[in-house]
Amino acid sequence: MNTSSLRLIQVVAQLKPSRCGVSDQALLLARELESAFGIDTGFVILNSAEECVSHFPQIHCDPAHLLESCISLSEGKPGAILVHYSGYGYSADGAPKLLADGIERVRRSGQFRIGTYFHELYAVGMPWRSAFWHTQRQKSVARRIARGCDLVVTNLNYHADWLERKALSGVVTPLKRLPVFSNVGEKRELAPMSARRPVVAVFGLPGTRKRSYQRLAHLESMLATLGVVEILDIGPEFEAPSGLRGVPVKRMGVLSAEEIAIVLARTMFGFVPNAPFCLAKSSILACFCALGTIPVLAESFSGEIDGLSDGVQVVSPRTAKAALDSGLERCSASAWRWYSGHRLHIHAGTYAHLLFNSSPEAGAIAPAIAAFAER
Numbered sequence: 001m002n003t004s005s006l007r008l009i010q011v012v013a014q015l016k017p018s019r020c021g022v023s024d025q026a027l028l029l030a031r032e033l034e035s036a037f038g039i040d041t042g043f044v045i046l047n048s049a050e051e052c053v054s055h056f057p058q059i060h061c062d063p064a065h066l067l068e069s070c071i072s073l074s075e076g077k078p079g080a081i082l083v084h085y086s087g088y089g090y091s092a093d094g095a096p097k098l099l100a101d102g103i104e105r106v107r108r109s110g111q112f113r114i115g116t117y118f119h120e121l122y123a124v125g126m127p128w129r130s131a132f133w134h135t136q137r138q139k140s141v142a143r144r145i146a147r148g149c150d151l152v153v154t155n156l157n158y159h160a161d162w163l164e165r166k167a168l169s170g171v172v173t174p175l176k177r178l179p180v181f182s183n184v185g186e187k188r189e190l191a192p193m194s195a196r197r198p199v200v201a202v203f204g205l206p207g208t209r210k211r212s213y214q215r216l217a218h219l220e221s222m223l224a225t226l227g228v229v230e231i232l233d234i235g236p237e238f239e240a241p242s243g244l245r246g247v248p249v250k251r252m253g254v255l256s257a258e259e260i261a262i263v264l265a266r267t268m269f270g271f272v273p274n275a276p277f278c279l280a281k282s283s284i285l286a287c288f289c290a291l292g293t294i295p296v297l298a299e300s301f302s303g304e305i306d307g308l309s310d311g312v313q314v315v316s317p318r319t320a321k322a323a324l325d326s327g328l329e330r331c332s333a334s335a336w337r338w339y340s341g342h343r344l345h346i347h348a349g350t351y352a353h354l355l356f357n358s359s360p361e362a363g364a365i366a367p368a369i370a371a372f373a374e375r
Contacts, residue, residue: 013089014048042073066102095137115151179280182290203234289339
């Protein structure tokens, strides 16, 4: 326990590093809070009995015992909790009512300030898809959880706008918009394009990479325009193609976060399979931007979405040639600058400042919080 006696309790559905993006984010956040702000972390895990090897204390429980678990981890002292919210992680229908009940019980106790990071809000779909029938319940649960918080954070402007209109109207709860941060590290200085190879990285879990190859198969012209000579396949084994439209695929297998960062820092391009409207919640995009690797998309888009513009921070079939002609250094730097506004330290500082600043026990970490608030 840190000398400040402050502990943030992170609530997650599971804690499975390298197999779950939310888990990776939660653990990285815990380390940054500890090293930069002197805030300890404990985890309450609600939907998995699997143990995670970590020095951070953990309690597995059901949502009905969330309050008791938080009290145990905080040793009976007032504190703060941060809920990582993705509905399907906690409930098969994506509408975890029991979690909302548990959070409301914590709220009524008055012992904890509550923050929630909404990784997702609700799903939509056609009438023949299950999401169509669950959407209203999902919205209702998200609304209940948001209204019980002292701080609400989310990744997409679309999510933030919905929360502002549908959940937080008439209340003074702070609402912050922070795209996800990189799971493989960040660079304070960028490697120039001259130090990078004209290759494109494809990484992630097998399902993500399979989707990437399906989309890349239709982008032969763009790959040729960018001068891509090889595709680097990074991640768990699956039946990745040996080549794609004449471009060889090099299988690199599972790499550590540090190894991935080294590879990406020497790579010009990285493929992002996400649609433009949800780029800010893509940890793959975050990893590329954090290291100055230029994100390549399958779809073009107009205007600005979550601070991103096609041809500025990212490239697509429509903008690839123009980006090449105007210089790839500019695109790499723009992607990195966009990311710098919500890097890991910004996330950690936001929670330290807004969840602990008024705590009587915060004296030991006050200078770090003050420095963050005045940045």
